[in-house]
Amino acid sequence: xxxxxxxxxxxxxxxxxxxxxxxxxxxxxxxxxxxxxxxxxxxxxxxxxxxxxxxxxxxxxxxxxxxxxxxxxxxxxxxxxxxxxxxxxxxxxxxxxxxxxxxxxxxxxxxxxxxxxxxxxxxxxxxxxxxxxxxxxxxxxxxxxxxxxxxxxxxxxxxxxxxxx
Numbered sequence: 001x002x003x004x005x006x007x008x009x010x011x012x013x014x015x016x017x018x019x020x021x022x023x024x025x026x027x028x029x030x031x032x033x034x035x036x037x038x039x040x041x042x043x044x045x046x047x048x049x050x051x052x053x054x055x056x057x058x059x060x061x062x063x064x065x066x067x068x069x070x071x072x073x074x075x076x077x078x079x080x081x082x083x084x085x086x087x088x089x090x091x092x093x094x095x096x097x098x099x100x101x102x103x104x105x106x107x108x109x110x111x112x113x114x115x116x117x118x119x120x121x122x123x124x125x126x127x128x129x130x131x132x133x134x135x136x137x138x139x140x141x142x143x144x145x146x147x148x149x150x151x152x153x154x155x156x157x158x159x160x161x162x163x164x165x
Contacts, residue, residue, distance in 0.1 A: 001062055003099060005106045008057040008069065014050045016066035017059055021046040024068070024089035032124045037149020058106050060090065060099045067091045070103040072111060075118055083111030085119040104135050108159075117159040122152055132157050
């Protein structure tokens with residue numbers, strides 16, 4: 001397996017990322033979110049997101065096949081100076097092969113100016129929580145309830161860079 005991590009750039013990469021987003025959304029959330037809601041996350045909707053937010057997205061390639069992506073940027077709450085991981089998805093067939101870790105490590109480098117990097121995760125997404133904890137994130141006590149076909153809780157996690165003496 002020859003995995004490459006790079007910024008998403010071409011129309012072909014945007015389309016491939018859209019397909020990965022659509023497929024991985026189903027793989028990650030079919031057991032967590034209601035079927036009716038899941039059916040609303042169409043490929044066209046994923047294309048829309050990919051086209052309006054093409055910047056700050058890294059893709060993972062196995063050869064020329066897009067197999068995952070990570071979107072990052074400034075934390076959306078301007079009261080806090082931090083970086084944020086907005087989305088991280090990897091095709092299920094690549095779970096456990098280090099793809100998510102490589103995407104996250106690349107994002108850490110791009111967010112190097114921030115002391116803290118934050119993300120939100122569904123409290124029922126145990127696999128994602130375990131991965132983020134392995135990457136050094138911990139819960140910071142912030143939670144919110146959002147509507148995703150039903151009311152679900154999201155918890156905020158933070159990765160705090162350690163000062164090197």
